[in-house]
Amino acid sequence: MEQILAAPLSSKTSMEADQITIDMASLERLYRYVDSIYINEVDKQKLFNDLASALIASLDDPYSFYVPPTKAQEYQEETSGVYGGIGTYLNKPSTESIDPSIPSTYMITIVSPFPGSPAQRAGLMAGDLISHIDGEKVDELTSYEASMKLRGEAGTTVTITVYRNGTSFDLTLKRERITAPTVDSGIIEGNIGYIILSEFTPQTGTQLLENVQKLMKQNIVGLIIDERNNSGGAVDGAMQSANIFLEEGKTLVTIQGKKGTMRDQRYISTGSAEVLQKLPIVILTNTGSASSAEIFAAAMKDNGRATLIGTKTFGKGIVQDVFRFGEGFAQVTTAHYYTPNGENIHKLGIEPDILVEDIQLSDEEIPAFEQLMTDKVISTFVQDNPEASEENIRRFASQYTQRGIDEEVLALLVRNEYLSKMPYDKRPIADATFDKQLNRAVQFIRTGK
Known part of the structure; x- marks a missing residue:
């Protein structure tokens, strides 16, 4: 989760400032001495970038880093979702x-x-x-x-x-x-709205609202929002997205920073709840749902607006500030965030309301899977049986279970091979038949349990 700040540095205590002054003076003496005696010309731009990188790397925080000028434009495009x-x-x-x-x-x-x-x-x-x-x-x-x-x-x-x-x-x-589009949508199972949220950028809230309004015009009876493998992104995008569904005055997230930095803040929904409150909503999550995706899921879950189905989320409950430094960017962890119910989910994740495990290969199945791919069994079957029918998919799955791979996994693998052969505009946006978590979400929309 990132916030772009205009002022990168916050105040320190006098003791900390004094130590920083001493340390920087020592570094300057070392820098000038090396510059005066090193046999070759010192590349000062490289040295500056390496010093900045080393300083932030010393925090031993995987979410804090320095982006050098050569990567700055790419980084800015990725975080903003806008590029040339x-x-x-x-x-x-x-x-x-x-x-x-x-x-x-x-x-x-x-x-x-x-x-x-x-x-x-x-x-x-x-x-x-x-x-x-x-x-x-x-x-x-x-x-x-x-x-x-x-x-x-x-x-x-x-x-x-x-x-x-x-x-x-x-x-x-x-x-x-x-x-860059971060939202896609369509109708599944006749009259259920389905939305894929792939990531959060500052544009996601606007894109999501447009897709929601389009689905609402088609008289949907429920809405499934797929956040699986959404690694997060801009917190503003997540809060804008929650505003679409929550009435004004609901807590979205609470941020708590370092003591004395005056960064603590509770964010409240300002939306007008564009979607009827009686419309059932399911959010699909898995271990790939992280950061801002968790903020959105928690805001919807804790305020009683959505039911979470799938597996536990990743558990990234910390905030990074992003600011310009030199010609590059610095990203530094500055706070924890808490769900509307006051939970710190960092390294814990959010438990779904209804647990439905992912279909995935076990460690024991990997050698058999590698052999299956080496033998080109899947691609050969699809070539010989080009119709992407449920009958063909199930026939393949039952035919090759003797290779030591679960039938559900085999069905998913051959289904994905069929999809890869289809023109993009002909592919279904989702397939509840061979997606257990999506199937359970459809069942919940239909029955309320």
């Missing part, structure tokens, strides 16, 4: 899947262009492949590295080589200011 680019979701298989005869295994796949983005307006479609970016092959790039190369200052251009149906052509696109 062409607006696409990208994907690339792992290096183990590369087959020189199959371009999709070594090129970058456009999963989907963002609506209204430069990519969409240029005619790029889900399933298009990118072979080059500004003349450079993408064979060795991950999807993340390719994404970074497509980003840049709004107004600048990037040329990509597109491979479609055996034909290659170049497109030069002008980058624009892109707001």
